[in-house]
Amino acid sequence: MAWERSFEKRVIQVRQKELRFQKLNYTIEVxxxxxxNGSPMLVTLVLFWHYTVVRGEVLDPATTFTSIIGN
Known part of the structure; x- marks a missing residue:
């Protein structure tokens, strides 16, 4: 019958829509x-920035390693 082409077009349209949603889902997941995974490093950097810039303290190795290992 001559229905194959019309059904093929419909299936391709549905598949393209599915692939767009799948790509969006993977992008959001990544x-x-x-x-x-990056939040611990960001928190540590903000912590050190606040300690040195806002509070005006000197960041020495003892303080740095104690705060990193303590968390």
Whole structure:
């Protein structure tokens, strides 16, 4: 029958929509994992910045290693 082409077009359209949503889902998952895995380093950097810039303290090795190992 001549239905194959019309059904093929419909299946391709649905597949393209599915692939767009799948790509969006993977992108969101990758970004979430990057944020989740990078947050400890970001917190540590903000902690050291606050200690040195805001509080005006000197960041020596003893303080640095104690705070990193303590967390």
């Amino acid at each position: 970004l979430w994992n990057a944020i989740w």
